[in-house]
Amino acid sequence: MTDVRVPHLSANWNYPTAIRAGAGRVRELPSLCFEFGMRAPLLVTDPGLASLPLINNILNLCEENGLRVDMFANIKGNPTGQNVIEGLTVFRTGEHDGVLAVGGGSALDAAKAIALMAGQSRPLWDFEDLEDNYLRVNEDAMAPVIAVPTTAGTGSEVGRSSVITDEEAEIKRIIFHPRMLPAQVILDPELTCGLPANITAATGMDALSHNLEAFCAPGFHPMAEGIALEAMRLISVYLPRVVANGNDLDARMQMLVASSMGATAFQRGLGAMHAMAHPLGALFDAHHGLLNAILMPYVLRANESAIGEPMERLARHLDLPNPGFGGVLEWVYQLRLDLGIPNTLQEIGIDGEQAERIGRMAVADAAAASNPVAFDAEDYRDIFLSALTGTAPS
Known part of the structure; x- marks a missing residue:
């Protein structure tokens, strides 16, 4: 593209x-x-x-x-x-x-x-x-x-x-x-041109998480929805470019724009990625954008039953080869791989000893209110454990 x-x-x-x-x-x-x-x-x-x-x-x-x-x-x-x-x-x-x-x-x-x-x-x-x-x-x-x-x-x-x-x-x-x-x-x-590739990737995925969760949030806000959709297209084009070449000024500019668009769009709401990233950041002092990047596919899978229609529209807007939810999930996995994002939380030093507490903290987080599925603390615990080890949710 x-x-x-x-x-x-x-x-x-x-x-x-x-x-x-x-x-x-x-x-x-x-x-x-x-x-x-x-x-x-x-x-x-x-x-x-x-x-x-x-x-x-x-x-x-x-x-x-x-x-x-x-x-x-x-x-x-x-x-x-x-x-x-x-x-x-x-x-x-x-x-x-x-x-x-x-x-x-x-x-x-x-x-x-x-x-x-x-x-x-x-x-x-x-x-x-x-x-x-x-x-x-x-x-x-x-x-x-x-x-x-x-x-x-x-x-x-x-x-x-x-x-x-x-x-x-x-x-x-x-x-x-x-x-x-x-x-x-x-x-x-x-x-932004001096930013290392790994931080460029993690922060860029944070921008994607804002737009993706805003796009999937169930609230009625067509302006935020449209902003999020176009921002994800910009990210799909320019994030791989800027990670490959940090001096690509055009890509740097477009990613700054996509980042601002994400924070504008998420007044529609966020979701389970942020509901878990917030307690994980507080407990482990881990990079917020990297947490969202790792959690992303696991949360998408957990939300699949409620986000089929928006994922179809996103797949069309990104001109993905495979339509619908499956195509978006494949794109997320491939994007993370191309950017060098770890697949599991274990890889960044997080353990599962506080899984129950993380579940309780996530369900109480403000971002949980606008997730497409109303997860309880046990659901959040299970999603966390999946992201911890890379296994499918139970």
Whole structure:
């Protein structure tokens, strides 16, 4: 399958927030800071990026244009409440007036939570996405956020929430407020070109999981459904290309777009992949995108009875040689193989000792509510055990 679009596209969009897309557009960051009233932003990034030229160049760019900028990078791969508290302390001590979220999903989630907490008097967990907790937020005290993703996976740059690990309770909590959606996003493919192939693959599969679960969710949301369908086509074309050649700027751009599309689409809902990936990430501190990639075919099999029609449409849209559910499942398995994704959870160091607990945590996870099949804790335990060893569900 080929794509005939003009390469190196550059454009400004205003959906779901203001987005500037195109190579080299990170150079517009200082003027955007001034536009949103930032004179002393805090740059929040991943520890792995903090010492790289990419971040140093952004810091220099900001300082050369008269901005007083500091950096916070003490963030785990699965960001924790303590990470947010430490970042908040840096924000307040430095008297910062905005947040530059630069990095992968971990940095973006932590940055958005720091910006939310900037002027709040309540503790972080008071804003967990339960009932109407978001009404507790003092909106006027939130700091503006400009998001610059350096991976194509989570789509957190266009999300209204952050997934933060509560280490004491050993669970992931979703912190939500509508205004957590960044005021401005820059999608610059040049910033993702240094990403290793294995991380490119895992984050790309995360984008696929968002779109695939949104597409299969039973809720009525035709706009999200259409976005998810087209994003999966982009991923089918460009993810293998970018893993094979990390300097393919066109593929990098299209994967950034597909990632943002996934996080836009999943307001329709997610499902069992995320319902299990969240507790597994909390318990084992494993990479979220890689967990979704490994879980994907096992969840599809478990959902087969309820997703026949959407899988037929997806197979047609991807122009797969075999129609329907079987064709999509074959494509997922082949894509994972081509990208070097492990087949089982055992291969990334996960064991089955907490299978019962994982089942209970999964059924209680917010993502479980929109899975096409209403699994109970035993069902989730069985799917987990299947993914653990690569066996068929019992």
